[in-house]
Amino acid sequence: MVIVKYNPEWVNHFEKIKEKLSKALIGIEVNIEHVGSTSVPNLAAKPIIDIDVIYYQVADFEYIKDNLESCGYYHNGNQGIEGREVFKRNAIQDDEVLDKIAHHLYISKNDSEELRRHIFSRDYLRRNEIARKFYENLKYQIAKEANQDRKLYAELKQMKANSFINYIIELEKIECIKLSEP
DSSP: OOOBOOOTHHHHHHHHHHHHHHHHTTTSOEEEEEESGGGSTTOOBOSOEEEEEEESOTTHHHHHHHHHHHTTEEEOOOTTOTTOEEEEEOSSSOOTTTTTSOEEEEEEETTOHHHHHHHHHHHHHHHOHHHHHHHHHHHHHHHHHHTTOHHHHHHHHHHHHHHHHHHHHHHHHHHHHHHHOO
């Protein structure tokens, strides 16, 4: 749960995992995106790479699931978040990349609301230094409040970080409306 300063190596870690996933999912149209705090330059984070695999046809999910299972993942449901399926390593197979680089793997259809939130918040934090600093301070505050209790950290982050992300999404909507007005 420890929050650490941004590490530019996180981009390389993502690329290594992406290469493995791309090989496992060859033959199907997917995009593989680095999301979460490790995808935002200069943002402190837990050193765990968040990855969204985006697919476009409903029927493709089973193919993705089967191929991920064949390379050492298991499907862990949506864990209470609609539009996002979670895959975890099964500890049966050993892979020098997939088992050595800490990561969370999410599979989402291209029109998923949760996917939209991941991409929007990543992009917003990448281009807005003030929001990025605020979010970083919020994460440090949450970590301090949780006092290394992972469950409490997750609960506080879910509540406080989601409120912040909802806020910036609403700000963006207002800005878009202002820009479209004559």
